[in-house]
Amino acid sequence: MEAINKISIHALQVFEWALLSYFFLSCLYIFTFALAGHFYKKRRYKKRTKLNKIGVFIPAYKEDNVIVEVVKVALKQKYPSSFYEVIVIADSMLSSTINELDKLPIRLVEVSFEKSTKSKALNAAMNHLTKSYDYCLILDADNIMEPQLLTKFNDAFNEGYQAIQGHRRARNLNTSFAILDAASEEINNHIYRKGHSALGLSSGLIGSGMAFKYDLFKEVMSTIQAVGGFDKELEFELAKRKIHIEYLQEAVVLDEKIQQGADFSNQRKRWIATQLVYLKKYYKQGLQELFTNNNITFFDKVVQMVLPPRVLLLGFTFLITVIYGVKEWIFDLQSHVSSDFWLLNFGILFFAFALSFPKSLYTFSLLKSVIMLPSAFLRMTLLLFKLKGANRKFIHTTHGVKKN
Numbered sequence: 328m329e330a331i332n333k334i335s336i337h338a339l340q341v342f343e344w345a346l347l348s349y350f351f352l353s354c355l356y357i358f359t360f361a362l363a364g365h366f367y368k369k370r371r372y373k374k375r376t377k378l379n380k381i382g383v384f385i386p387a388y389k390e391d392n393v394i395v396e397v398v399k400v401a402l403k404q405k406y407p408s409s410f411y412e413v414i415v416i417a418d419s420m421l422s423s424t425i426n427e428l429d430k431l432p433i434r435l436v437e438v439s440f441e442k443s444t445k446s447k448a449l450n451a452a453m454n455h456l457t458k459s460y461d462y463c464l465i466l467d468a469d470n471i472m473e474p475q476l477l478t479k480f481n482d483a484f485n486e487g488y489q490a491i492q493g494h495r496r497a498r499n500l501n502t503s504f505a506i507l508d509a510a511s512e513e514i515n516n517h518i519y520r521k522g523h524s525a526l527g528l529s530s531g532l533i534g535s536g537m538a539f540k541y542d543l544f545k546e547v548m549s550t551i552q553a554v555g556g557f558d559k560e561l562e563f564e565l566a567k568r569k570i571h572i573e574y575l576q577e578a579v580v581l582d583e584k585i586q587q588g589a590d591f592s593n594q595r596k597r598w599i600a601t602q603l604v605y606l607k608k609y610y611k612q613g614l615q616e617l618f619t620n621n622n623i624t625f626f627d628k629v630v631q632m633v634l635p636p637r638v639l640l641l642g643f644t645f646l647i648t649v650i651y652g653v654k655e656w657i658f659d660l661q662s663h664v665s666s667d668f669w670l671l672n673f674g675i676l677f678f679a680f681a682l683s684f685p686k687s688l689y690t691f692s693l694l695k696s697v698i699m700l701p702s703a704f705l706r707m708t709l710l711l712f713k714l715k716g717a718n719r720k721f722i723h724t725t726h727g728v729k730k731n
Contacts, residue, residue: 357518360518364522378410381464385415395427404482405478419439420437444555449548469582479578490539492520493538497513499583504587507586600714613628635706641680
């Protein structure tokens with residue numbers, strides 16, 4: 328019996344230290360790139376006369392509410408119209424929407440699949456088109472481009488970049504969940520784009536507002552059959568080829584943020600499932616790329632798949648810190664791991680978020696939105712038990728900005 332007790336105590340000790348180590352390394356990773364983000368410098372590209380032909384691809388699955396407005400704005404770019412073309416990939420759209428799109432000076436590609444995905448839509452469109460482009464820009468059906476966007480991308484293309492991620496920013500802040508989603512997006516921009524670029528690593532992709540050398544994108548996409556998170560698989564494929572992804576902070580694309588709790592759950596369920604799929608697929612290759620090819624970028628992408636989603640990281644770090652604190656300070660019960668270590672963890676994470684948070688979102692509305700954080704944490708925790716089969720079907724998030 329005494330031997331069993333010793334084994335149990337030892338096992339508990341190992342578990343506590345392993346749990347602390349995982350959360351500590353996760354918090355330290357976020358803090359490192361949050362700090363590095365403040366050393367990011369906006370790129371200054373030379374103005375050259377060369378104009379590249381750019382295809383603007385907009386996959387649209389049941390996006391009748393927003394697609395026509397988005398296309399009309401896309402056609403107002405301050406870039407010569409003869410050098411860019413808008414290609415709408417219409418999947419399961421109403422005939423009335425198709426008729427409206429037909430009246431616009433765009434290329435319309437209608438597709439239909441038993442199981443729709445963005446990767447299928449993009450591949451079908453590129454295989455259908457006989458026309459080629461120098462570069463392509465990928466947008467979501469709710470994205471609004473700033474007027475100078477293509478000009479800014481063109482200047483960067485002329486510097487020789489083959490893959491570029493623009494600055495995706497919130498289009499709407501009309502609900503508490505929209506504000507939280509906007510804040511999450513900007514924290515991501517700071518850590519995974521500005522922070523990584525400052526340290527010489529590839530920017531993370533977001534799925535839209537991203538541009539590529541067309542022939543490269545077409546070739547790589549032909550190998551991608553992802554149901555969800557095709558941008559993550561695209562990141563891994565580019566990292567494998569050691570193709571750097573540049574971050575263009577000043578190239579702004581407005582993106583509609585989720586507005587309701589149900590949409591939040593759908594979106595995060597897709598993200599968590601995608602993360603687990605690519606962790607399982609690439610963790611061995613990540614180590615091989617690091618030690619045999621000195622491919623730090625590829626290994627870094629795998630590390631990102633290991634990290635818990637930030638809402639869960641924040642929520643669990645806070646809860647565990649409170650539990651250890653109450654146990655030691657109130658009930659005077661000692662643990663194998665001191666509560667001071669967990670307090671340090673929480674402090675590192677708090678400062679990481681403080682360093683990453685954009686000043687523009689420090690408003691009274693944000694304070695009201697913070698009340699929704701426990702709800703967001705609870706939703707994401709429950710999602711951990713509902714992931715079975717989540718990456719086998721396309722989970723669609725509806726769009727259409729609602730007025731207050």
